[in-house]
Amino acid sequence: MTSVEKKVMDLGSYKTFDTENCIADKLKTLIVDEGGLRSPISISVVIPTKMDIASRSELEIEHDALHKVLSECGHLVDAGYIDEILIMDATQDEHGDIDYTILRNVVEIAYEELELFREQVHLLRKFKIENEKAKRGIYPFCFKVVHQFDRNIEKILAQAGFVTYIGSIRTLSGKGTGLWLSIPICHGDIITFVDSDIINFKREFITGLSHPIIYSWNEVTNEPTIKMTKAYYNRLTVSSLADGERLIYGGRTTRLFARPIIELLTKSYGVYEGLNTIKYPLSGEFSACRTLLEKLEFPNNYAIEMSSLFQVFDLYGPTAIANIDFEDFYHIGQSSSALNTMVFQIMTAIRRYIPSALSEIFSQPEFLEEYERIAKKVIRDNEEHFKAQAQNAESEMQVKLTHDSESDFKVLQEFKNILASFPKDFKNSPVTTTYLPSWNFLREQTKNYEFVRRMLSRRATQSTWTRCLEKGYTFR
Secondary structure, X not given: OOOOOOOOEEEEEHHHOOHXXXXXXXXXXXXXXXXXXXXXXXXXXXXXXXXXXXXXXXXXXHHHHHXXXXXXXXXXXXXXXXXXXXXXXXXXXXXXXEOOHHHHHHHHHHHHHOHHHXXXXXXXXXXXXXXXXXXXXXXXXXXXXXXXXXXXXXXXXXXXXXXXXXXXXXXXXXXXXXHHHHHHHOOOOEEEEOOOOEOOOOHHHHHHHHHHHHHOEEOOOOEEOOOEEEEEEEEEEXXXXXXXXXXXXXXXXXXXXHHHHHHHHHHHHOOOOOHHHOOOOOOOOEEEEHHHHOOOOEEOOOOHHHHHHHHHHHHOOHHHEEEEEEEEEEXXXXXXXXXXXXXXXXXXXXXXXXXXHHOOHHHOHHHHHHHHHHHHHHHHHHHHHHHHHHHHHHHHHOOEEEOOHHHHXXXXXXXXXXXXXXXXXXXXXXXXXXXXXXXXXXXXXXXXXXXXXXHHHHHHHHHHHHHHHHOOOOOO
């Protein structure tokens, strides 16, 4: 008897998904709702944002990138492929208070770029009853904005009895919290997550992520065979300099930490076999069916990507996931200190899901030596790969291209030092991770999940109406 190799499917380039065919397929794919009625499958796109409003140069680049993302998604909204876009913002001012600047800006962008949203806003001015519905949160905006730290969200969760299981009456900071909150707010059968800082975003990224799930949807079981898709790419990071901008070879946390660690765990220790076939485990661009997302616990921070992969493997195995190639991918990067924080957060996810007997291996000399060997090979391979990319990137972006292997080696040593400190420094780490319970768990424990879904969705609608009011698009 031959054994089937445990690996994740690779679907190749996003370009293989023809947009017009995807739209037609989506509109023909039906699901069975709670009442036994068939209706077209729906797609929600979630874009988490958090911007440094104090850094004007970076803010301008980020604003332009987000404008590009919304413009491209807007075409798919108007064509009927995307049913809903949600901006989940976590921007705060210098005092740590909620700052609505970004949400007001994105409402303005959406008004310019999304024809359907613009028509919906016009109806608010034309018909008083429609404006009243939006004000009270019962208007079907195709584009919604809400702040992660909205006090009304906290009140809804408290009223439903969720705070007992969350462990905090306040909304926790971190990207994972924003994604967790977006699930009950959205109504999509498929939820697609994309970061807001993608400079060369294309609408085909959405169809590439969403359509494998639609294509594999079984109308008998009302479930897809492919339950999650993950993007992979050649990540180029845009940095702003005094004499212009430049591109550097990015993805350091993935290239120099996550993939080497996964390679070691799967091949040397037999843990989560097939996980090493995920080509970009930390990509923020992924899509999943609602039924899967409601089963997952969510760490509040950047451990979310790694944590979700472990859980999907536990629930369904590698065949439930597919890779999709975004090819060259330009984004706005983070500081080296932020990368170290991310590594600590990712390690919490790894330690949480691997067998407890392996929790001590990371600081062992043989593990550290093998990790360093793998990561150094990655750096050498990357240098040749980066040279091959240079001509296309400079032509497309009109920026300088640099690749400094020495900086990669320095980052590698920092990552190695973090590993060497485990588990000694793990308990004393200033980086803490809270795991938010799955929505299915909260549904069973409180019986209030449907109430929370309705109320959070209404709150997002009210928030959108308020931002429209502030921009002068509607009236009180």
